[in-house]
Amino acid sequence: MIPTATERVLVNCALYDGVGSSSVTDRGVWIGADGTIRAVGGSDDVLTEAKSVRPQIVDLGGRYLLPGLVNMHVHLGLGLPGGMAEAVHRANLAELVLLMADSARQTLHSGITTVRLVGETRYADFALRKAIEAGAVDGPRIFTAGHALCCTGGHGWDADGLEADGADGFRRAVREQLRAGADLIKVCVSGGIAGEHEQIDTPQLTDDEMAAVLGIAHDWGRKVTAHAGPADTIERAVELGLDCVEHGYQLTDELTRTMAARGVWYVPTITVSRCEQFFVDSGVPTWMMDRALSAGPRHWESLQYALRNGVPIALGSDMPPHARYDETTATVRELEFMVEAGMPTLDALRAATIRPAEWLGVAGTQGTVEVGKRADLIALTADPTRDIAALRTLHLVLKDGAVYRDDLGLTAPRDAR
Template sequence: MSGAVPSLPTVGDAVLTNLVLVDGLRPQPRDGLALIIRDGVLAEIVDAADAPRDGAVDLGGRFVMPGLINMHTHFSLSLPGDGGDAVSSLDPAELALYMADGARRTLLSGVTTARCVAEKGGADFALRRAIEAGRVPGPRIFTAGRALCCTGGHGFDSDDTIECDGADAFTRGARSQIALGADLIKIMISGGIAGQHEQIDTPQLTRDEMAAVISTAHAWGRKVTAHAGPAAIIAEAVELGLDCVEHGYELTPAVAALMAARGTALVPTLVVTRAQAFFDDLGVPRWMQERSLAAGPRHLESFRMALDAGVEVLLGSDMPPFWDFEGTSAVVRELEHMQAGGLDAAATVRAATAAPAEWLAVSDRIGTIERGRFADLIAMPEDPASDIRALRDLDFVMKGGVVVRRD
């Protein structure tokens, strides 16, 4: 090799043949087609017979679908326990490298776009810039920066939140993250499973505080999502214009109907109340494990209420997407829980691709396989639109026309 060593490629050219297309648009897969990719973008979908043969990538009849979009990711996650303490003790340089490794592993797990919903110390903004520049591999990142909580509220003891009290302070908190480049704002409006001195149903923000964040973010063209458990506080936030609910542990039919009517999405993160092995890996204390696992049945009931009401549900693992968990990755396990909970396989594909892209307002760039979209693609031997468990055998990942995994 001579000359300068290049950065990692961020866009590429390719021709993909011998595939079955699950495009995220049509209910049935299509075969006999080829994908022509130029400068990282899908330029043409042609009959296989018309595709160039030189340099074409033969996918061996694999099913090709859009890359996964994980809407609840924390690259700097530190839960209570020994594993989380090890992350919290990292200095800024170590944390940046730790998060870069998580981004790489997330991409290889098939997640080509990630929405970060509370990261430590602004490192997510640096990570996003590094990925875009080709210095480290990783998914496309949309981030909330640091989440906003009340004094002593959910997540207060970590550097991935900012404590605020009163409408003025929450307004300043929202503006501070927008100034850093936040794509959305996250607020902690109730307790959760990871707070020792709270309960899932502990309301934590006043109406004025929620209204201040939502109106400020919307004025700046940003959406707001909320860590939230109990129905009453969720209803109040939805009435104020909340755009998305994380977890939604304790919905009611009436609140689910309100969410559907107002267009408020749900990222259910079902896996976090079914994560015994993950908690054991991290040494999570018994009180948190018991609270999490005990919330599981009600959590699933809430998810089904949301489906019955017609709420748009979106993929979000909360756990590191790449985590080796129950025979597959955490992100695939989450999708399996969503399908088992009542979402049919084709709708589960939408919840992992087109629907998140619409929420992020980037459906003209990602989320489906059609001309003009980024060539963010994954492939596997079986049809995920018939059974989402097909993703367990995912063996091909492309981002922006660059093959990053080909087993």
């Protein structure tokens, strides 16, 4: 049975609301039957305010409550070279949607209440989004680019890429994604780690082609993010008006200063150049594993340049958000890497909550724990404002006020405990 929201008050929690600089103890949060937050304050005050509706009262026992996480680089139908790609390619459309639905369910149960999809195939993501919105299946809120766009034979052509050539070809490809309902546009402007017949620093689009993508997308009010590796190619795209860089394996000090000055965002996906065991378990070919891991030191340096120069950064794992990695999930490990690279813990939390909401244009409805916003919430047993690794203690997940995971049974009816 699909969970639904109910009048509920969470009390006795230590709240990190996404706005302040620390967790505040003895807080209460009233969640309305419409799935939004109706009150936030001291536990007793919120209980008094909500008493007229006779809500369910959930005592969190001093545990930590914070906004649900947002992962900005997700492929629910991920098909890396090797066995994963073969499984995706063999699947018919119905099988593909079911495969993606399972990944979506696991993603939500891992505390990620919103995802930004940056390349799926056969428009299955739009069917899945509709099913989640209708309450037919469990899954995070989806913002999707539809197909990633690439040149003929370019990065992703054999996975989720839609091939095009020339300015007119890319204009048409953008419009096809917009026609399907894309929230943003993803374009591959260089090679990457998963393309056998390319290198990370292989430029793949001309300026005319990039300008065509950006022009149509911006005319339609959509942002554009680019799979990109080398600094010179990224610099050309930034000059043309790019909104966001994915991976950025070879950023420089100068380029990150330009990105910061122009408000160009960065989703580093730092895990993808240091996840050897995941590659082994996924059966990817040796050439891809070697390329990814050898890119690691330069990729790390790119992240540090971006941090040092104030580039706006959002969390994105590229690995399946729920994938097991170093005894946690890829999403949590990505945040831990970001902190290890020099990002303050509070900034890392914001990079996974309010900052992505800002990029997506939904900061008015999600990303923090405030009155009127969606009740997308997770609970932990440790304080994430002191140590980002506290996210490893996740035990409760709500989206739009509905409970999707409750390891401790805290929200179960009292007579069922």
